[in-house]
Amino acid sequence: MTSQRKRENAGTRRAILANEIAQAIRLRMFRPGEWLRQIDLEERFQATRFDVRSALDELAVRKTIEHVPNRGYRVAEVDMKTYKEIQATRIVLEAAAAEGIAARIDAAAIARLTEVAAQFSAVVLTGSRTEQSEINRAFHQLLYSFCGNAVLEEMIWSLRDRERGTQMTVWSSHDALLRSDSEHYAMIEALKAGDARRLAGVIAEHIRTGGTRAPAGMERG
The missing domain is CATH 1.20.120.530 (GntR ligand-binding domain-like)
Known part of the structure; x- marks a missing residue:
């Protein structure tokens, strides 16, 4: 498999997982302000550590969640x-x-x-x-x-x-x-x-x- 194909596959997995986590947030499985534990997400979505981290980074860019340095990720709170x-x-x-x-x-x-x-x-x-x-x-x-x-x-x-x-x-x-x-x-x-x-x-x-x-x-x- 070429490196380009690997990047495309990783991008697809990241997008799919990010959308699944976003859907869980929409359905209030995770509440505003709640911390997201990567190991729990790995188990819930049957995903690798790398894919979970990539998906969380994407959701942070979308502002669906926020990254707190040295703490982790939590569902964004909107005033x-x-x-x-x-x-x-x-x-x-x-x-x-x-x-x-x-x-x-x-x-x-x-x-x-x-x-x-x-x-x-x-x-x-x-x-x-x-x-x-x-x-x-x-x-x-x-x-x-x-x-x-x-x-x-x-x-x-x-x-x-x-x-x-x-x-x-x-x-x-x-x-x-x-x-x-x-x-x-x-x-x-x-x-x-x-x-x-x-x-x-x-x-x-x-x-x-x-x-x-x-x-x-x-x-x-």
Whole structure:
């Protein structure tokens, strides 16, 4: 195996493991401020010491976690000021993605998006917070995959993951969950009409209303 191939394989393993750890953080398996023990991560994810360290370094660059010299790595803690700034930046970036999405998405992809929206509607009624969060993420992953700009897409998800460092939690009430559900369909209708401006407006409102949150453990509904 060539040295280039080895580097590519190492990069792939690092990215996959980093995404798995980030997902665990999103699902609150690790809480804001919690220290991440490398040996525990090796066992949990069946990974080598080198791959775990590489993945942690990548997550530190993304600001999902932070590296404290001579101490190790811990899940980033985001204060309210930074949280609001992340929300404002998300609105700028995700609304900017609307034009590319509207120009590139096709009828088959809109149909798939509608299917995922229907799955979310179902778990709104009977699903767990984990199911709701993961299907909501799948909806937006499919949506932003059509933005046509890999760097923009990477920045969007980096900010979304960094946002998990706050002590706030998604959907402060069942009404907020229902509103989020309705906004998914509003995005789909904008896409069917090919209306990028309307899509951008719905996305911005989706982020704003999603930002009406309560401290972790205090959700209603």
